[in-house]
Amino acid sequence: APVSAPDYLANLNAEQREAVETLDGPLLVLAGAGTGKTRVLTTRLAHLLQVKAQTEHLHPQQILAVTFTNRAAKEMQERVAHALGHPVEGWWLGTFHSLAARLLRRHAELIGLQSNFSILDSDDQVRLLKQIMDAEQIDQKKWPAKQLMGIIQRWKDKGLSPDRVNESVEFANGGAKYLYKVYQQRLSVLNAADFGDLLLHCLTLFQKHPEILRRYQETFRYILVDEYQDTNVAQYLWLRALAMVHRNICCVGDDDQAIYSWRGAEVGNILRFESDFPGAKVVKLEQNYRSTPHILAAASKLITFNDGRLGKELWTELDTGEKVFVKGVWDGPAEARLVGEDIEALQSKGIGAAKMAILVRAGFQTREFEERLITLGIPYRVIGGPRFYERHEIRDALAYVRMVAQPDDSLAFERIINVPKRGVGKATLQILHQYSRDQSVSLPMAARDLIGTEELKPKMRQAIGGLLGDFTRWREMLTNRSHVEVLETVLDESGYTDMWRTSKEIEAAGRLENLKELVSAIGEYENLTTFLEHVSLVMENEQNTDQEKVTIMTLHGAKGLEFDYVFLPGWEEGVFPHQRAMDESGVKGLEEERRLAYVGITRARKRATVSYAANRRIYNQWQSALPSRFVDELPDEHIERISDTGLGGHGGNHSPGAWGSDDWMKMPSWADETPRRDSYGSGGSKTGSGGSSTGGERRFASAGWQDRVRKNVIDVK
């Protein structure tokens, strides 16, 4: 027996230590946020290598460890190396996808692929499905390929290969299953797999070649899984198959943090663990090491509004700290200013930007904060996607704007000449480019010159002529309509918005939200030229890579992470909880949103600041917004409300100067007299009874009042 426990064990509490030291047999660690689940996994990995390597000749290659992101895998790699004092190589550490791909490459030929098979992205998938559907003469207006892609993806998440699908879905008159089969055959011919295949092919391989499964079952003496609550059926089957011989599987998770059911995750996998692995040990961790008591209490109370939880108690020894700030503000820009000021105040106290994060519900919400931080010169990074103005659909839309404002913008013209599709192909573009070079004119000018000639085919003349005509018309509109209306018209009439509206791509809804946000953004500028100037300044803002940066990301992406200071903006009905989640999945959707709120608050170590605005600009209109029901569900004793919606009655306890004075001036002078609302009215149904006693101060005006404000604000602008 070792004389003294290794250092890394000294940093654990008794339950954590039990979870780390119970190396053999199935083990489930079921525990709330910030209780050290990930730390347990990391320490367990170190401990396995330390103890079992000596006593039982365990090799790193015999360990399989699954993380939710590649980033998390990298971090785990570093931490274990640190604990052991040397790097570890050869083990199976990564995401489900990366691990399954690695396994599959070794046996690809057995499932009809070569080991160098390519992995298709979703564009490729759709293209392939379209070809197949063309060949089958399926009406793709009625049955879009992207929808089929979603159906197939869901089957794959459930571990169903074509021969095992027995549900019939309403698609192509029941033809989806057949199309799925053809698609798989085509993939095989192309020596390609999509993401869903990575796991599915493994399952098929295991089934058809038990001797190979057996080999891996014997190889993987220890299996560890983080974020177990978000595994889907295919992942679950994969794990279970591999764990069946040694049964040394350790999963950690939190049912309250299950936020990926929309991607096929099944929280039921946690509940099934004990029956799948009889005799499994279940360890609960209750001490939270991340968040101060107020933060923890606020999150814990919020999540009690969900039904059907496994339920757990959390406590902490950390100092009381600050209450959770809940700030109501007048509108979106005010919210961004508030966050910006808070960040500056923290920085002036010497706190680094890397300790702060802004966590949003949906991608489009990053725009306002990005702009504010740029204005203030605060470096930031957007994790999980490009910065707002660099997003695909925003670049497209900006190209349209540029073509309206700058008729000879060649790059913009080239970008959108065939977006949405107008049948303009490479050959036509070549002709335009040639002419443009020969005559030293811009590309749009070349097009204008050539549409009257025989150089272009009649169909092209018509398509490009039509587009150029549209641009002329849109430019003329600028003389008597606002630039915002013109942009809306351009996006509509060009067919650009429709292109995304009819798209079945999973990101389409987010892209439409981004486009809406762009229209709102442009309304903040006097005209198209000033707006475009602003955008180029923003884009030019090259960010120094070594600088500490504020993190901006979605709540989904923030799972497992922690920051000292967390900003949670946009807590308004319809934004968060997100309208679509509620429309599509009812109470279940709402509960998942609430778990997302729980994830959000529990990312904070020292301070969580929730905020909501009374008004949002949607397209060119101001709309009143109601605070999220989640705001109501936060316990009064653990939060500090700072309401400054301009409606009077606010506590007055906000720090002086928290408002950009000029915007305060814009407030209609009669705002104080307005009636206040005492309930959600018809707008949103309230669940639970959380905050009925919290008074009307953060309720907002009735619709009639709102109309007046809307007019007024727009006039003032």
Ligand code: ATP
């Ligand atoms: P989440 O549910 O958000 O994924 P988690 O349960 O995985 O959280 P960890 O991220 O492992 O929690 O730990 C939360 C924080 O608490 C980390 O900063 C971690 O280093 C710290 N921590 C965990 N256990 C201890 C401990 N025994 N002593 C001191 N700090 C700890």
Ligand code: MG
């Ligand atoms: Mg974790």
